[in-house]
Structures are given as C-alpha cells and as structure tokens.
Amino acid sequence: MAYVARQDGLPASRTPLMKRIADGAAPYLYSAPAIILIVAVMLVPLALGVSYAFRDIQLLNPFSGAFIGLDHFRALSQDQAFYRALRNTLWWTGASVFLQFFLGLILALLLDKPFYGRGLAQALVFLPWAVPSFLAGLNWSWLFNPVVGPLPHWFYALGLMSEPSNILSDPQLAMWGPIIANVWWGIPFFAITLLAALQAIPRDLYEAASIDGAGPMQRFLSITLPFLAPTIAITILLRTVWISNFADLIIVMTNGGPADRTQIVASYIFTQAFKRLDFGYASAIALVLLALLLAYSMLIVILRQWLLSKA
Amino acid sequence: MRAKPILLITAHRLAILAYIAFALFPLYWLLKVAVTPNDLLYSEGIRLWPSRATLDHFDFVLRHSAFPTFFKNSLIVSGSTAVIVTLLASLSGYALSRFNFRGKYWLVALMLLTQMFPLVMLVAPIFKILSPMGLTNSLTGLVIVYTAFNVPFATFLMQSFFDGIPKDLEEAAMIDGATQFVAFRQIILPLTLPGIAATLGFVFTAAWSELLFSLMLISGNDQATFPVGLLSFVSKFSVDFGQMMAAGVLALIPACLFFLLIQRYLVQGLTAGAVKG
Incomplete structure (x- = not known):
C-alpha cells in the first residue's frame, strides 16, 4: 500500500496486521460520509440530468419518458428565446463582473491603509454579502418601484427619466435592475x-x-497591480462562471420579463423546469450551458498556458 | 505642502462614506417602509423618515401571518444543515489535512468540480429522485440536498483550519497510546472550535439564502421556508408593502447575526471554496 497513514515513526512491521489495515482505511472512513452524500445527491442527479436531455420527460404527463434522441436539441436550435437568453447571459455576466470587480478593487484600496474606524467601516460595507440573495432581489425591486421606492423619483428629478417609472418593466432598461442588485451584493x-x-x-x-522617487500612480502600476494580478485573474475567472449560473436575483426581480428581456440561460432552465415542468427540455438546455462553461474553462486554461510559454 | 494630505484624507473618507451609504441604503429603506404606517406610505412619498413610526406591520406579520412558521421551518432546515455539514466536513477536512492516501487528488478534484457546475442543472433530476421517496415538500429532503451542496466547500474550510494546527499534538497523544480518532476527537477538535463556529456560520447563511431548490421542492405553506413564503406572499398581496418589508427585516436578522459571528473568517471562508458566494 502506497499511502502513509501513521506518522508516529513506528516501523510498519511492529504493528499488527489488523491495525495496519485499519490505519490504511482511516482516511477513507473519515471522508466516506461526505463522498457518499456528494455522489448520491450531486453526481447521480447530474448523470440522470444528462440522460433526461435525450428523453421526453414532462412531470404532469404520465406517458412521457420515451427516448427521443436529439429532438430537444433540434428544438433548441430553433428557439429564439434561447438565443436571446444566451446574449442576455453575456451581458448580465460581463456587466456584473466588470462593475463588481472595478468597485470592489477601489473599495479594497480604500480599506488597505489603517484609519480611525476602519473595523466598523469594513463591517458595514461588507454587510450586503450577508443579505440572503432573495431578499437582496426583493429589496432592490422595491427600491425601483415608484410606489414605495425612491429611485424612480430621484432619476426623474435628475432628468434621467421623463416620469417616475419602474425600470424593471421597461424592456430596454430592465436588465440594469438585476445587474445593479448583483453589483451591490457582490462588491x-x-x-x-x-x-x-x-x-x-x-x-x-x-x-x-x-x-x-516613484509617485503613487507609478507605485500602483509597478508594485500593486503585478502582485494582485494572480488573485485578480483567478477571482474574475471563477466569478464569471458563478455569476453566469446565478439566477436568483433575476427570478425574484423580473422572472425573466418583460418579454424575456432579462432571461439568462440559468433562469431559462429554471423556468422550463419549475413553471412548464418540462424536465427533458430543461435538461437539454442545461447540457448546452455545461458545455459552454467547460469550453470557457478550457479556453482560460489554454490562454494561461500560452501566456506562461510566452513569458 | 500640508494642504494636499488633508485634501487626500478628506477625499478618502468621503469615498468610504459613499460606499457605506450605498451598502446600507437599501437595508435602511427596508426598515423605513416596515415602520411607516399605511396611511403615510403614499402621502409622504419618498421622505427619508416617516413623521410617525409604528410597529404594527411587525405585529401583524408575527401574529396573523404564516411567517412565524416559515421562520421556524427555515431555522430547522438551516440549523440542521449547518450541524450535519460541519460534522461531515470536519471528518473529511481532517482526512484531507492529515493523510496522504490513494485517490486524494481525485477527491479534491471531485469537490472542486461540484463548486463549478451549474446547480440549476440538478433541479429537475433531484425532484424526480426525491419525489417517489416522499422527500419533496419535506424539510428532510431540503436538509439532504443542502447538506450535499455545502459539504465540499465546508470540507476545504475545515481543512484550512486543521492545517493551522501542528501535527505534533496528535503524534504526542498517539505515542501515549491514544488512537488517531481519539486524538482527533479529544485534542484537535476542541482546538478548532473557532473554525467549527465559522463553518457553522457560513453553512447556515448559505442554507438560509437558498432559493431555487426550496421553490422547486416545497409547495405547501406548512413546509415553506422563508424565501418561498416571502415570494408567495409578495405575489399574493403585492400591495401590502409595509408587511412585506417587515417580513424582510425578520429574514435579515439571523443572516446579520451570523455575519457578525463569521466576520473574522470572511477571507478564509471566501477563498476556501474559491467560488462560494
């Protein structure tokens, strides 16, 4: 056995056989409950979900369940709502990640040097992270609501709007609602x-x-940025994947509307499964999303290799 | 020469204040509408504080609505999830921290993978699996699902806490004749108590916030968790803003309490799962 379970320095031959077996099994016993749970609740459903993509599974239809090959994917390639959701996902992810990163970086720089009351300021500005996402969504949709929220009235007073109206019901602007809520929540x-x-x-x-004799700007560019670069790269990369999958705010604030203008792929999957109970089609979209995310991750890995080989 | 630092310091403080205002304003507004009497809500418009405050909305929500049930359900689900996850994660985190074993690399890869793929994919299959077992519309079902979702991240978190404790401690105990498990339970676990508390806090917050799976798996009012209850309340009584926001303030309380508890460990927590929101 290759693994070393005991580190107490006793030669292996002096320990009885049963004990050696027990020691070898120890790490597996420690991790077994976690592994069993992950396999049963995440991997098995994942495999099942992949199989659903090729079957006709509708919750309320007892005669569904047949194998239908690539029919879902054919339907998907004709589905205009899906293409719109893809474009919306890019927009939603790009704008959210950029603003969260940019404003988060400024905040981190502001908090970097000690000042009087820094502990308190830090606790207060980090508080939105603790707010449950459904509540963040509801809270912002109320702020955008002209009946109880101040924002439309402020926008109107600033001349940004011709009348105090809800941007969440304006097809052109609706996506900004969840994006702003997401930025608030993710900074x-x-x-x-x-x-x-x-x-x-x-x-x-x-x-x-x-x-x-280096000035502040020079110090930032030649010391701070190079030191931060790896953290920035990894955080943005992981966050991009996470945010593109993050449907909570959209489901709570607009439910994909008006006219699918805020529907992202993740919320489209959820709507198909939750509202239309079409598990087969939902799983087909999910499979496409998974493939796209894998492709994105591969691209990043290749890009990294290429940059490293150039350096 | 002295004017410049003062100017810089003022700009710095103002920027900090702007961030604080942006972070707190939505929560402040939530509280403000929750204490505004109904007759003033529309007449006073967007005043920053109503001329008269009332706790009527809280009173109504606590005594005449189903929110106490939702609150209790959410507490049961999040509390059980937090305890079970922490238990499992302290075992698996200990394995990752202290042992070299065949398959360790794959175990880590598996756990990282579960943090990357879209969980929304699992909504339909998990419903199909739990439904014949009678675990849909059941708090137990939710606890099982949430536990599995949070174990990988909590494992990495616990591993980082175990890594901070020197190995000599168990080794000394084992030379004195204790088995490794006894050493783990009696020496290492008590030393990780702050880490255990932080893990409990992170998992509780995550379970308290989860929306999509509780929407999908829970349909009745009796078993509804807070997000499900609040959303159905919003779609049914969408004019009762005071009551909705009073309920929202209540949902915020446990999250804020746990935030205070885990504040010291935020960095460790956020980097442990690497992708955990």
Whole structure:
C-alpha cells in the first residue's frame, strides 16, 4: 500500500496486521460520509440530468419518458428565446463582473491603509454579502418601484427619466435592475478577496519605491497591480462562471420579463423546469450551458498556458 | 505642502462614506417602509423618515401571518444543515489535512468540480429522485440536498483550519497510546472550535439564502421556508408593502447575526471554496 497513514515513526512491521489495515482505511472512513452524500445527491442527479436531455420527460404527463434522441436539441436550435437568453447571459455576466470587480478593487484600496474606524467601516460595507440573495432581489425591486421606492423619483428629478417609472418593466432598461442588485451584493466578495491579497504585499517595497522617487500612480502600476494580478485573474475567472449560473436575483426581480428581456440561460432552465415542468427540455438546455462553461474553462486554461510559454 | 494630505484624507473618507451609504441604503429603506404606517406610505412619498413610526406591520406579520412558521421551518432546515455539514466536513477536512492516501487528488478534484457546475442543472433530476421517496415538500429532503451542496466547500474550510494546527499534538497523544480518532476527537477538535463556529456560520447563511431548490421542492405553506413564503406572499398581496418589508427585516436578522459571528473568517471562508458566494 502506497499511502502513509501513521506518522508516529513506528516501523510498519511492529504493528499488527489488523491495525495496519485499519490505519490504511482511516482516511477513507473519515471522508466516506461526505463522498457518499456528494455522489448520491450531486453526481447521480447530474448523470440522470444528462440522460433526461435525450428523453421526453414532462412531470404532469404520465406517458412521457420515451427516448427521443436529439429532438430537444433540434428544438433548441430553433428557439429564439434561447438565443436571446444566451446574449442576455453575456451581458448580465460581463456587466456584473466588470462593475463588481472595478468597485470592489477601489473599495479594497480604500480599506488597505489603517484609519480611525476602519473595523466598523469594513463591517458595514461588507454587510450586503450577508443579505440572503432573495431578499437582496426583493429589496432592490422595491427600491425601483415608484410606489414605495425612491429611485424612480430621484432619476426623474435628475432628468434621467421623463416620469417616475419602474425600470424593471421597461424592456430596454430592465436588465440594469438585476445587474445593479448583483453589483451591490457582490462588491464585498471582490473587496474581501482583493483586500486579503493587498495586505500580503510586503510594505517595504512601497517604502523603497518612494525613496527612489516613484509617485503613487507609478507605485500602483509597478508594485500593486503585478502582485494582485494572480488573485485578480483567478477571482474574475471563477466569478464569471458563478455569476453566469446565478439566477436568483433575476427570478425574484423580473422572472425573466418583460418579454424575456432579462432571461439568462440559468433562469431559462429554471423556468422550463419549475413553471412548464418540462424536465427533458430543461435538461437539454442545461447540457448546452455545461458545455459552454467547460469550453470557457478550457479556453482560460489554454490562454494561461500560452501566456506562461510566452513569458 | 500640508494642504494636499488633508485634501487626500478628506477625499478618502468621503469615498468610504459613499460606499457605506450605498451598502446600507437599501437595508435602511427596508426598515423605513416596515415602520411607516399605511396611511403615510403614499402621502409622504419618498421622505427619508416617516413623521410617525409604528410597529404594527411587525405585529401583524408575527401574529396573523404564516411567517412565524416559515421562520421556524427555515431555522430547522438551516440549523440542521449547518450541524450535519460541519460534522461531515470536519471528518473529511481532517482526512484531507492529515493523510496522504490513494485517490486524494481525485477527491479534491471531485469537490472542486461540484463548486463549478451549474446547480440549476440538478433541479429537475433531484425532484424526480426525491419525489417517489416522499422527500419533496419535506424539510428532510431540503436538509439532504443542502447538506450535499455545502459539504465540499465546508470540507476545504475545515481543512484550512486543521492545517493551522501542528501535527505534533496528535503524534504526542498517539505515542501515549491514544488512537488517531481519539486524538482527533479529544485534542484537535476542541482546538478548532473557532473554525467549527465559522463553518457553522457560513453553512447556515448559505442554507438560509437558498432559493431555487426550496421553490422547486416545497409547495405547501406548512413546509415553506422563508424565501418561498416571502415570494408567495409578495405575489399574493403585492400591495401590502409595509408587511412585506417587515417580513424582510425578520429574514435579515439571523443572516446579520451570523455575519457578525463569521466576520473574522470572511477571507478564509471566501477563498476556501474559491467560488462560494
């Protein structure tokens, strides 16, 4: 057996056989409950979901369940709502990640140096992260509602709107609602991660640089950014995948409407399964989404290899 | 020369204040509408604080609505999930931290994978699996699903806490004749208590916030968790803003309490799962 379970330095031959077997099994016994649960509740349904994509599964139709080959995918290739959801996903993910990252980075830089009351300020600005996502969605949809929310009236007073109306029901602007809520909710995540990376930068580098006459901008560009780069890259990459799958805010705030203008792929999958109870079609879309996300991850890995080989 | 730092400091403080205002304003508005009497809600429009505050909405929500049931259901689900996940994750996190074993690499890869793929994919198959077992519309079903979803992330989190404890401690105990499990239970676990508390907090918050699976799996009012109850309330009584927001404030309380508990561990928590929101 290749693994080393005991690290107490006793030679293996002096320990009885039963004990050696028990020691070898130990790590598996420790992790078995977790593995069994993950396999049963995540991997088995995942495999089942892949098989649904090729079957006609409708919850309320007892005669469904037949194998129908690629029919779902043929229907999907004709589905205009799906293409719109794809474009919306790009827009939703791109705008959310960019704004969360940009505002999160500024916040992390602001919080980096000690000042009076920093602990309190940090606790307050990170608080949105703790707000349950359904509540964040509801809260923002109320803020956008001209009946109880102040935002339409403020936009109107600023001349941005001709009358105080709800942007969530305006097909042109509706996507901004969930995006703003998402930015509000996600800034702390980027700020916390980037702040941790910032504080790991050795302080004497900055001192040395300023003695050599580097200005603040120069110090930021040649010390801070290069040190942060790996954290920035990994956080943005993972966050992009996570946000493109994140349907809660959209389901709560607009349910994909008006006229599918805020429907992203993840919320489209949920709507197909939850509202239309068409599990087969939902699983087919999910499979396409999975393939796209895999392709995205592969692209990142290849890009990274290419950059490393150039460096 | 002295004017510049003062200017910079002022700009810095103002920027911090702007962030704080942006972060707190929605929550402030939630509270404000929750305490505004109905007759003032429309007449006073967007005043920052109503001329008269009332706790009537809270009173109504607590005494005449189903929200106490939703609250209780959510507490049961999130609390049980947090306890079970922490238990399982402390075992598997210990395995990852202390042992080298065949398949460890695959175990880590499996757990990372579960953090990456869209969970919304599993909505339909999980419903199909749980339904014949009588686990749809049941809190037990939700606990099982949430436990599985949170175990990978919690495992990495617990592993990071175990990694911070020197190995010599167990080794000393084992030389004195204790088995590794006894050493784990009696020496290592008590030392990780802060980590255990943080894991409980993270998992509780995640389970408290989960929406899609509870919408899909729960249909009746009796078993509804807070998000399901609040959303159905919103679609049924969409004019009762005061009551909705009072209910929203109630949903916020446990989340904020746990936030205070885990604040010290935010960095560790966010980087452990690497992708956990």
